[in-house]
Structure formats: structure tokens, C-alpha cells
Amino acid sequence: MKYLLIVFSFLVFISCSKKNMVVLFDTKTSHLYEEVSIKELKKNYNEYNGKWLIVTDGFINMDYEYSVLQPQIRMNINDVSDIWVWYPDRGFNDIFKRINKKKVIIKGFFTTSSRGHLGLYPGAIKDVTYIAVYE
DSSP: OHHHHHHHHHHHHHHHHSOOEEEEEEOOOOOOOEEEOHHHHHHSGGGGTTEEEEEEEEEEEEETTEEEEESSOOSOOOOTTSEEEOOOSTTOHHHHHHHTTSEEEEEEEEESSOOOGGGOSSOEEEEEEEEEEEO
């Protein structure tokens, strides 16, 4: 009986510690994606230039004239080592409200030739094909 109580407690702990992930946008493309953390992408952005990526642990921070992926949410948006994110024009107004300042998984094409607002950032994720948010 004591063994069952320990196992049950462990399972409850595991299930409570997981955050729910909600897929908000998925174009179901057949691209081959390489998985990378936001910290690794920021550190070695030239290595990932021209690749389809899955960034698994970034936070979206959006407001007037900026839309960036960061390792954690900061009030200072002037960190030009963050990664710019270009979104499709249609259907994103409701998604913006749900993902802003949240941890996301995002899939898209990373390029250093597109450098975001005023060309300040080291690169950008464009042609976004998937967004999931942790809620």
C-alpha cells in the first residue's frame, strides 16, 4: 500500500508540473526542421542561416514596431541580439493576443539577410509554419 501511495504521488507531481501546450497555427508543411534552443540560435546565428528551424524555448515579445523571440521576457526590448519574427499577415490578430509574452514553440525559416525592424537584429524567423504556446 505504501508503494502505491508513493507511485501515485509521483504521477500527480509529474502531471501537475507539465504545462499545457496549445497549437495555434500549423500549416503542416513537409520541410525538414532542425531543433534549436533560442540561446543556441542567438549564440551561433550564422550556423543556422538558411535553415528551417524549430525553436523550442523562446518567449515572444511583441508591441509597436517590434516582434522578437527572447530567452526570457524582458522589459528592455533594445537587445539587438534577440531574433526578429516575421508573421503571416492574415489570421494572426487573435494569435498575437494569445502568444505575447508567453513561452512558445515556433517553426520557420531562419535567415540573416532579413534583420527585422531597421535591420537591427542578427537575423529573423520568417515563413512561420507553426506556433504552439505554453498555457
